[in-house]
Amino acid sequence: MNKPKVKPNSPFFSSGPCAKNPDWAISKLDITALARSHRAKEPKAMIEKSITLTADLLEIPDDYKIAIVPASDTGAFELAMWTLLGYCGVDILAWESFGKGWVGDIVKELKLKDIRVFEADYGYLPNLSSIDFHRDVVFTLNGTTSGVRVPNLNWIDSQRKGLTLCDATSGIFAQSIDWSKLDVTTFSWQKVLGGEAQHGMIIFSPRAIERLNSYDPPWPIPKLFRLKKSGKIDEQIFKGSTINTPSLLCVADYLNALEWVYRVGGLRALIDRADSNSQVISKWVEKTPWIKFLAKDKDNRSNTSVCLEFCNFEEVLKGKIDTVLFAKSITKLLESENVAYDIGSYRDAPPGLRIWCGSTIEKIDIETLIPWIEWAYFITIDSFNN
Ligand SMILES: Cc1ncc(COP(=O)(O)O)c(C=O)c1O
Structure with missing residues (x-):
């Protein structure tokens, strides 16, 4: 097979940190807040603006509350579990590495006793109809490492x-x-908007706020997770007075990403971009006998972290190689050509490819990437056969 001539304009297909938006340039960031106190008027206004624009773009109801918290999505989710769980029994759904990680924390660290775990293997979703909503329910919207998402929230x-x-x-x-x-x-800024890591956002419904105000777990709460002052929720945290010092460079970068979202047409446009990027891959997979989705059910397939497995190639190679090595050789080759960075599957997931299709990726780049994957696949087959 001939080597393709055209490379993607951007080789960034990592599933986190994800590609910057196509208009991004470091010179476009508003850096006027840098080296100032995050409590000063203008920097605090920037932090608050990042909260209000998030609420506006995501169409979050007015009675919900949003905060920026430390340590990325992990920090935000740990904060939620450590401050809210233990009030009643918990049902946990897990079907890939991150969801399974939350199970581990609830079982081994928080040591909650009244739990029910609904797990599924990579490629599948647990049975959503078994959940008891009299209990707290912990789940992942989109399994980044398996490319399986919940189809909707109707369940x-x-x-x-x-x-x-x-x-x-x-x-x-x-x-x-x-x-x-x-x-x-x-969520964290580093994913779908291509922002920087280390800052998490957490969004509370009125019922969650009510739980925060009325419940104190029996374990100590580290300062980084503390949202309360004198026994009640500290309202200032939701107005830009963060728990500890945020990076104002990351805030500037996030604001730049949010402004890009307005320019491209808001939330609907972002969803459409991810859908049409992932459909390019679907169409290719449909006509390609040696690649398949890790997600078994079409309705649960992610439109962001698209995970693929090689298939039917054992015959070609007559059992000569291990699949991990094979997948790694392909991703290494594409990286060395500066065509695609970081598209190997997650370290705990079945070997294959994971191609980020979120909205900061341009469709043309996915279209241009595919012939390169085909080229790398056949070159690698040859190298393993010889
Ligand atoms: C589903 C999911 N949860 C949690 C995380 C951890 O996010 P962070 O590294 O931003 O804390 C990730 C990162 O990829 C993820 O995909």
Whole structure:
């Protein structure tokens, strides 16, 4: 097979940190807040603006509250679990590495006893109809490492007694969200908007706020997770007075990303961009006998972290190689050509490719990438056969 002539304009297809928006340039960031106190008027106004623009773009109901918290999505989700869980029993859904990580924290660190875990293997989703909404429910919107997402939020009971805690980091801004179904939602800037890591956002429903105000878990809460002052929620945190010092460079970068979202047409445009990027891959997979989706059910396939497995190639290679090595050789080759960086599957996931299709990726770059994957595949087959 001939080597393709045209390379993607941008080789950044990592599933986190993800590609910057196509208009991004470091010189375009508003750096006037740098080296100033984050409590000073103008820097604090920038932090608050990043909260209000997020609320506006994501169409978050007015009675929900949003905060910027430390340590990226992990920090935000740990904060949610450590401050809210333990009030009642918990049902946890997990089907890939990150969801399974939350199970580990709830079982081994928080040591909660009244838990039910609904797990599924890579490629599958647990049975959503088994969940008891009288209990708290912990789940991931989009499984970044398996490319399996929940198809929608219709399975969540509107009359629930427990809270729903959703790690939405690789789905938010790319998938539509019915806010009435989510009580706690977390994400980080480094994913769908291509922002910087280390800052998490957390969104609370009125019922979650009520739980925060009325419940204190029996374990100590580290300062980094503390949202309360004198026993009640500290309202200032939701107005830009962060728990500790944020990076104002990261805030400037996030504001730049949000402004780009307005320019391209808002949330609907972001969802459409991710959908049409991932459809390019779907069409290719349909006609290509040696590649398949890790996600078994079409309805649960992610439109951001698209995970693929090689298939039917054992015959070609007559069992000569291991699949991890094969996938690694392909990704290494594409990286050395500066065609695609970081498209190997996650370290705990089945070997294959993971191609980020979120909205900061241009469709033309996915289209241009595909012939290169084909080229790398056949070159690698040859090298292993010889
Ligand atoms: C579903 C999910 N949860 C949590 C994380 C951790 O995010 P962070 O590294 O931003 O804390 C990731 C990162 O890829 C993720 O995909």
